[in-house]
Amino acid sequence: MYLSELQLDHYRNYEQVDVHFSPDINVLIGENAQGKTNLLEAIYVLALARSHRTHNDRELIQWNSEFARITGIVQRKTGHTPLELIVSQKGKKAKVNHLEQAKLSQYIGQLNVVLFAPEDLNIVKGSPAVRRHFIDMEFGQMSAKYLYNISQYKSILKQRNQYLKQLQRRQAKDLIYLGVLSDQLAAYGAEVTIARREFLQQMEKWAQKLHQEITKERELLTFRYQSQIPDDQLALDTEGLYQQFQTLYETQQSREVEQGTTLVGPHRDDVTFLVNGKNVQSFGSQGQQRTTALSVKLAEIDLMKEQTGEYPVLLLDDVLSELDDLRQTHLLKTFQNKVQTFLTTTSLENVKKEIISAPRVFTVTNGTVAMVTTEVN
Amino acid sequence: MQYPEPIAKLIESYMKLPGIGNKTATRLAFYTIDMNEDDVTSFAKNLISAHRDLHYCSVCGNITEEDPCEICRDTTRSQDMILVVEQPKDVMSLERMNDYHGLYHVLHGVLSPIEGKGPDDINIANLIKRLQKTPAKEVIIATNATPEGEATAMYISRLIKPAGIKVTRLAHGLSVGSDIEYADEMTLLKAVEGRQEI
Numbered sequence: 104m105y106l107s108e109l110q111l112d113h114y115r116n117y118e119q120v121d122v123h124f125s126p127d128i129n130v131l132i133g134e135n136a137q138g139k140t141n142l143l144e145a146i147y148v149l150a151l152a153r154s155h156r157t158h159n160d161r162e163l164i165q166w167n168s169e170f171a172r173i174t175g176i177v178q179r180k181t182g183h184t185p186l187e188l189i190v191s192q193k194g195k196k197a198k199v200n201h202l203e204q205a206k207l208s209q210y211i212g213q214l215n216v217v218l219f220a221p222e223d224l225n226i227v228k229g230s231p232a233v234r235r236h237f238i239d240m241e242f243g244q245m246s247a248k249y250l251y252n253i254s255q256y257k258s259i260l261k262q263r264n265q266y267l268k269q270l271q272r273r274q275a276k277d278l279i280y281l282g283v284l285s286d287q288l289a290a291y292g293a294e295v296t297i298a299r300r301e302f303l304q305q306m307e308k309w310a311q312k313l314h315q316e317i318t319k320e321r322e323l324l325t326f327r328y329q330s331q332i333p334d335d336q337l338a339l340d341t342e343g344l345y346q347q348f349q350t351l352y353e354t355q356q357s358r359e360v361e362q363g364t365t366l367v368g369p370h371r372d373d374v375t376f377l378v379n380g381k382n383v384q385s386f387g388s389q390g391q392q393r394t395t396a397l398s399v400k401l402a403e404i405d406l407m408k409e410q411t412g413e414y415p416v417l418l419l420d421d422v423l424s425e426l427d428d429l430r431q432t433h434l435l436k437t438f439q440n441k442v443q444t445f446l447t448t449t450s451l452e453n454v455k456k457e458i459i460s461a462p463r464v465f466t467v468t469n470g471t472v473a474m475v476t477t478e479v480n
Numbered sequence: 481m482q483y484p485e486p487i488a489k490l491i492e493s494y495m496k497l498p499g500i501g502n503k504t505a506t507r508l509a510f511y512t513i514d515m516n517e518d519d520v521t522s523f524a525k526n527l528i529s530a531h532r533d534l535h536y537c538s539v540c541g542n543i544t545e546e547d548p549c550e551i552c553r554d555t556t557r558s559q560d561m562i563l564v565v566e567q568p569k570d571v572m573s574l575e576r577m578n579d580y581h582g583l584y585h586v587l588h589g590v591l592s593p594i595e596g597k598g599p600d601d602i603n604i605a606n607l608i609k610r611l612q613k614t615p616a617k618e619v620i621i622a623t624n625a626t627p628e629g630e631a632t633a634m635y636i637s638r639l640i641k642p643a644g645i646k647v648t649r650l651a652h653g654l655s656v657g658s659d660i661e662y663a664d665e666m667t668l669l670k671a672v673e674g675r676q677e678i
Contacts, residue, residue, distance in 0.1 A: 247664075247665035247666060247669075248665065248666070248669055251665075251666045251669075255627050258627050259627045259631070261594060262592060262593050262594055262627070262628065262631070263593075265593035265594045266593040266598075268593075269593060269598070275593075275598050277598065277599045279599075279635065279638055279639065280591060280598070280599055280631075280635050282638070283631050283634045283635045283638065284631060286634065287627065287630065287631055287634070
């Protein structure tokens, strides 16, 4: 699918804008603070009815305006669909094909996007908590069962930690109840671990393929799921894992009470990304880390294709400047003629022109967008 | 300008009720002023009587005017079945079903360390004492299908199962007369898991 037109009214620093995009590669050039990221954000908001940058929708409305409107036309294999999203002080209104949708959940999914922003580098460089959050969000979107299991797990974990604190301070003494909480945690923990392992295998398959394409087969990306359950035991079924966790909770009980917190379970797991067998977080170069983050995040493109049958729209915010020419070339070649791509950059110097066949180039200056008519080639 | 003291106090009282904030409380207070005197008097009486004349049944923990409650005194009910619920409201719902003829036990909450509710803070000890006095054949646990409800059910079952009492839990699944089309994914998943041979 691709976005053929976009109109903005009173959106952030845009008074009024009407742009027609190429189904292939669209380059947005502009100095800092001119509105490049705002334009990518607008496409993201049109797709998901929320921003990746803020929770406060009022920030999306231009200063001194009552409302912001984003409209666009999505082209799919089956035809075109006009989308409209109005953000006002009172809330959001979403229209598909000019018909207002009662629920935002009915609206979301009309336009699929995958966004890569500079902060996504944290998937590789950040703490294990960042990676757990990332996989929980990704897998939660793909499976309602996973979302249910992880949210049950988290709420039981909170109760158990609180109870362990009470045991630690001797405000409570009932170990039968602790046993009940351990069993519950073990049951959901086993489900979460199994699902993460399965989803990570799918994701690894796609990320690996992408990574090889971007690095011209020089680098092999692999994932390693790190859990307190030994690797050879991870292949167990739900029942087997459940028993493993139960045993761990039994053996760790006195330590857990002493420290007043849960020491065992998938809430302490992590994923390590390995390039040619080496941990990228500790031993990779900046470029390798960035490429890894890209491959992992952009694996979502293929996962979405598998699920919906169409490629989503790709938004790359300020990504190229930090990759070398070779990686830039292969990144863009990978998606060329398949995935509609929007990328922001401060100057075209950064982009090797010959690598992109006929990109549509737009200059962004202080809230205006102009198409550069002379093709760059 | 400030409200005269009687109305300010009334607003304050209304605000003590759950789900009622400043605005609603003010609206209710002004409405109360315009009500006729008889209604207001009986309203006030009802409030006091609900508080003074109701007790918790010393056997099952349900709300009652007399102790033990009507259900616990009813000898025509099956004495070897006890259905455990979280709230007195749940007893009312189950009684409306008009098909269960055993006894009840009201926990007044579920185990939740975060809300400061441990095993000693809900009505579990009474259930154990009750079972020691007159052992039931079956205990049906009807706590809600929340993680806390499940944990409470599991806890109770561990306490009483060793005594050889059969412990059962309500089924999960589709509600009667509903369309599969409108069921959420997790309900469907539970329904498939709990399928039965026909």
